[in-house]
Amino acid sequence: MAEVIQSLPLEDVIGDRFGRYSKYIIQERALPDVRDGLKPVQRRILYSMYSSGNTYDKNFRKSAKTVGDVIGNLHPHGDSSVYDAMVRLSQDWKLRHLLVEMHGNNGSIDNDPPAAMRYTEAKLSQLSEQLLRDLNKETVDFVPNYDDTQMEPMVLPARLPNLLINGSTGISAGYATDIPPHNLAEVITATLKLIDNPDMTVKQLMKYVKGPDFPTGGIIQGIDGIQKAYETGKGKVIVRAKTETETLRNGRSQIVVTEIPYEVNKGNLVKKIDELRADKKVEGIIEVRDETDRSGLRIAIELKKDVNASAILNYLFKNTDLQVAYNFNMVAISDGRPKLMGIKQIIDCYLSHQIEVVSRRTKFDLKHAEDRMHIVEGLMKALSILDEVIALIRESKNKRDAKDNLVVTYDFTEAQAEAIVMLQLYRLTNTDIVALQEEHDALANKIAGLQHILNDHQALLNVIKTELEEIKKQFKDARLSTIEAEIAEIKIDKEVLVPSELVMLSVTHEGYMKRTSLRSYNASGKEEIGLKANDYVIKCLEVNTQDTALVFTNKGRYLSIPVHKIPDIKWKDLGQHISQIASIDEDEIIINYDVVSKFDDQAAIMTVTRNGMIKMTTLSHYKTARHLKPLVAMKIKDDDVVINAVKVDVTKPEQLVTLLSYKGMSLTYPISELPTTGIRTGGVKAINLKAEDYVVMADIVSESDTILIATQRGALKRIGFNVLQVAKRAQRGITLLKELKKQPHRIVAARVCDVSTTQYHLISDEDVYIGQINKIHLSEQYTNGSFVVDTTTFGEVKNLYVSE
Incomplete structure (x- = not known):
């Protein structure tokens, strides 16, 4: 051979070769034909079993023999790929209606491998006969196999719409397909309706085809997704166990x-x-x-x-x-090309194929009937002149001479002359003459019927309908999958993710936070909490791990922290700083926290600033998916800070809020005075402050509470609820401290004390003084209280907190 070397750019060579390869695997490997719903390897397996007589009414045959026949005659690829395809046709969790019956281990729904092909046996299923029926009547085109030694069908006659019934899945170059299985009775009913009314819409078809019908059953949710898929070929449904x-x-x-x-x-x-x-x-x-x-x-x-x-x-x-999304991608080969098709297009293509199959079968049957009619007419003519025919044959030299003499003498055709000379002697009885006449009449009726089918399109459609109805009657079964119109929303409760457990949650003034098991808390004792020097606990609560902590800062921000995400630390240990749990500013200080189990409008957060602004926002506004990130709780001005954030019960509008100012002013009013606003608002005026005055305390107070007040000069004053005067919001209030011209007392801190509060802690820059609250006598309105510490040695009082 002459050597031909071409000089071509690599991209052209690669593009050309890959293009050819892509065309091959799209048309000849991975995608099913819309007419019979089979990929080439599946078609070759069924055809090979059919042509070798391995049918449902015969005994099982070793799978290895079938695989060998397929590889040797039709499909020159690896035996494992052929055997895997054959096994899949026998798996009742993959196919809605099996095309191959198999004895032995054919795998499992756990994806266990099947037994080797030398161990298993197989034969065609009864339904496969309907795919291969009339194959020998020239109903489909045959093409040479890979080595031109025999012919194979390009497509099977497929007397039922197999593509929709068994579905298909495959991936090729640039194309993939995912067609779900459907119920045989539903698909055939829809096909019959479409024959009667070709203008049916997809919505009308869905009265008969409810949706996919998976061999594994399950619940299919999302009828809109089904309709979209049936209209366009693409759609999505949810399948759940x-x-x-x-x-x-x-x-x-x-x-x-x-x-x-x-x-x-x-x-x-x-x-x-x-x-x-x-x-x-x-x-x-x-x-x-x-x-x-x-x-x-x-x-x-x-x-x-x-x-x-x-x-x-x-x-x-x-x-x-247990729940997955199923994405329809109904791509199949139609007219030699991959096409994305809706359900109506698929059924239309199938019907076009059936019209061609039935037409070709009818022509085949008609030709055979006419040929037989011709022979019968010749035999009847010969029997009518029997003696002359016998005499002519006896005088002939041989069979060839006898045939020629019959053709020349009595105008018999070659085929009729062949039938006459091959006639057996017993056929010369009167009985056979009657039988020939009956056969002639039957053939005449059959030919008329076949010609009617070919000449009348409606008659041809009626044949298709009748045969489909017979298949439906024989193979129909109940639907396995349930269809639900809507996709159910999945709501996951916290209790599933987090065990319900009671723990102690503590937050300190300097921002150390921890949750502690009740066992550790009870073993250590509440007094043995781990703290840094001069730090103190703002609040300690018994909470549930399924709750959410709302932590408020002086910058008008809050953190939503699920309790179970807070580090579990022993009571004696320090805890973790808030900056290690969430991202807050260096100068940002925790002022309070509360725990929420249900974010609804039955409770609200009351927020108060140093400059006398107040607002109330219901808990539903604080619900967020952004955990551990600072969010706005109150809009404040640059020169202002939040001093307290308290959870209040909105269903009790008679609750009282009380405020104290630096210069000793006190204002108390019911929370019904506060409008409920959104989370990003600045609120309303809480108290009418004098110049250079600011709020030092804001809290909820009840009749059983007392208020402990600390001044910068080391004096403590405790007042009862009766000293407070209920008024309206935004007023000046009453004066609690006696005004002194020299070294006046100023309130630096105050705390509401309930009956369980026993200790107070006075704090200066360098020292902490601890005392018993019940030793501080209740005072009247215009007193400055009694001195508790000597500021010359203790230092100026900066803060006060109380504890049990």
């Missing part, structure tokens, strides 16, 4: 899964659920068991006592393959 809850003898309950989504690996699903249990990502599951046996699929998820089964199930739907 079918479950029920059982009660066990020991009082516990268990979730039982009886159907799982299509194409989900059961073994991996069970493993994933058990990993969530072992890693404690979901609370309440004791054990996960795969109880699947010959009676059907069954996964048991045993739960702890008093656990909300539906909450656990919702979490599993969200985080495992």
Whole structure:
């Protein structure tokens, strides 16, 4: 051979070769034909089994023999790829209606491999006969196989719409397909309706085809997604497992899964659920068991006592393959090209194929009937002149001479002459003459009927309809998957994710925060809390790990921190600084915190600033998914800071808020005076302040409370509720301190004390003085209280806090 070397750019060569390869794998490997719903390898497997007589009414045959026939005659690829395709045609969790019956281990829904092909046996299923029916009547085109030694069909006659019934999945170059299986009776009914009314809309078709019908059952949610897919070829639905809850003898309950989504690996699903249990990502599951046996699929998820089964199930739907999204991508080969098609286009293409198949079959039957009619007419003519025919044959030299003499003498055709000379002697009886006449009449009727089918399109459609109805009657079965119109919203309760546990939550003035188990708290004693020097606890509460802590800062911001995310630290240890839990500014100070279990409008946060602004915002405004990040709680001016944020009960408008100012002014009024506003507002005026005065305390007060007041000169004053005078918001209020011309007392801090409060802590820059509150006598309105510390040695008082 002459050597031809071409000089071509690499990109042209690569592009050309890959283009050819892509065309091959799109048309000849990965995508199904819209007419019979089969990929080439599947078609070759079925055809090979059919042509070798390995049909449903015969005995099973070794799979290795079939695979060998397919590879040797039709499909020159690896034996494993052919065997895998053959096995898939026999798996009842992959195909809605099996095309191959198999004896032996053909894999499992856990994705276990099948037994080797030398061990398994297979034959065509009864339904496959309907795909291959009339194949020998020239109904489809045949093409040479890969080595031109025999012919193979380009497509099967497919007397049922297999593409929709069994679906298909595949990936090729630039194209992929995902067509779900459907119910045979529904698809055939829709096809029959479309024959009668070709102008039907997809919505009308959906009266008959409700949606996919997966062999594994399950619940399909999202009828809008189904309609979109049927109209355009693309759409999305949610497929979730079918479950029920059982009660066990020991009082516990268990979730039982009886159907799982299509194409989900059961073994991996069970493993994933058990990993969530072992890693404690979901609370309440004791054990996960795969109880699947010959009676059907069954996964048991045993739960702890008093656990909300539906909450656990919702979490599993969200985080495992108990619920998956199925994306329609209905691509199939039509007219030699890949096309994205809706359900009506698929059925139309199938009907066009059936019209061609039935037309070609009818022509084939007509030709054979006419040929037989010709022979019968010749035999009848010969029998009518039997003696002359016998005499002519006896005088002939041989068979060839006898045939020629019959053709020349009596105008018989070559075919008729062949039939006459091959006639057996017993056929010369009177009985056979009658039988020939009956056959002639039957053939005449058959030919007339076949010609009517070819000449009348409606008659041809009626043949298709009749045969489809017969298939539907023979193979129909009940729907396995349930259709639900709407996609259910999954709400995951906190109790599923976080164990319900009571803990102590403490926050200190300098910003150290910790949660402590009740065991550690009770073992150490409340007085032995770990603190830095001169630091003190702002608030300590017994809370639930499922609650959320709202931590407020002096800059009008708040942090939403789930309690379970706060570090678990022993009571004797220091705790973690808030800056290590959330990102706050260096000069930002925690002023208070509260814990919320339910964000609703029954409670609100009352926020007060140093310059006398106040606002009340219901808890629902504080709900956020942005945990551990500072969010605005109150809009404040640059020269202002928030001094307190208190949770109040909105359902009790008679509650009283009391404010104290630096210069000793006191104002008390009901919270009903406060309008409820949004979270990013600045609020309204709380108190009418004098020049150079500012608010030092704002809190809720009740009749059983007293207020402890500290002045910069080391004096403490305790007043009862009776000293307060209820007034209106934004007034000046009453004077609590006696005004002195020299060294006047100024309030630096004040605290509302309930009956459980026993100790007070006076704080200067260098020292802390601890005393008993009940030793401070109640004072009248115009007194400055009694001196507790000597500021010459203790230092000027800066702060005051109280504790139990």
